[in-house]
């Protein structure tokens with residue numbers, strides 16, 4: 001089978017190779033074997049390849065924090081999935097044609113779901129959901145501000161905030177996105193810049209903003225914090241600049257603001273396996289109904305992993321870059 005190997009940390013497309021390796025073999029008791037139908041290339045995968053992610057295993061290593069697959073065999077004692085079922089995998093190393101994993105690590109998704117969307121179910125939808133529920137107790141009518149609003153997570157935050165009555169201010173790098181995000185349910189859109197706080201005040205008519213979701217870091221964190229009310233919370237969950245978040249002393253000391261961090265693994269780790277499965281069941285249904293989605297720009301074969309990873313690093317994409325290791329999806 002084919003498997004992506006990272007052989008050198010650094011510029012991702014230079015360190016990656018699509019290799020021929022032995023098949024994974026039949027499942028042992030309690031294991032599941034599935035063929036990988038599709039995986040996205042997420043910012044965290046790119047920083048894994050660069051060697052700047054929190055996990056930095058010895059090389060060669062196989063990247064890939066998520067995927068969707070079709071079960072081909074199950075070992076003795078596995079009852080929650082069967083051959084033919086679509087599954088997502090809670091473990092990593094998914095940039096390959098086949099996986100053999102512990103049964104508890106796979107979660108079934110409904111048969112009718114769009115394969116490309118299911119490939120992106122594991123990380124961004126629960127991240128958006130839990131950013132809205134675990135950081136600040138938001139009530140209908142509350143305002144939240146977020147940057148990278150046109151990212152997959154940002155779009156999901158807009159969609160998930162709407163039925164909760166939570167209003168979103170969406171910070172992007174270009175005005176041409178306003179129409180698209182407004183159609184998704186954005187209450188306000190603004191272009192990032194030194195006057196962000198003034199622009200936000202105009203759009204919200206001065207209403208207090210309680211939560212800021214930041215995945216840019218650097219000075220962008222301080223610009224988001226400047227939009228928050230006294231006692232507001234900035235939640236940093238990513239760094240598209242590669243920098244650490246910066247907050248002014250004034251916001252922290254006089255403004256009583258708090259800077260907190262979020263990572264999905266820790267948020268899910270506070271929940272039981274049943275609760276985690278329930279979250280994915282609900283999000284999977286919403287994806288199957290078309291309520292939640294992330295746009296896709298291009299799908300590559302696994303042999304073209306270098307091109308796919310280079311493409312995933314371009315600015316102003318219209319959607320995610322996916323790879324389909326076992327043929328078009």
Ligand SMILES: NC(=O)c1ccc[n+]([C@@H]2O[C@H](COP(=O)([O-])OP(=O)(O)OC[C@H]3O[C@@H](n4cnc5c(N)ncnc54)[C@H](OP(=O)(O)O)[C@@H]3O)[C@@H](O)[C@H]2O)c1
Pocket residue numbers: 042043044123124127148149150151152153154172173174215216237238239240241262263264265314315316317319320
């Ligand atoms: N902590 C967690 O558990 C967790 C979980 C999931 C995702 N994340 C983080 O969430 C963020 C979004 O992930 P995603 O998969 O939704 O991303 P995505 O769909 O691949 O989109 C990337 C976004 O980043 C923006 N961007 C790129 N470079 C930038 C820069 N230098 N300054 C400002 N914006 C920049 C892009 O804007 P343009 O369109 O303008 O290029 C685009 O909106 C990432 O930082 C990711 O690591 C964190």
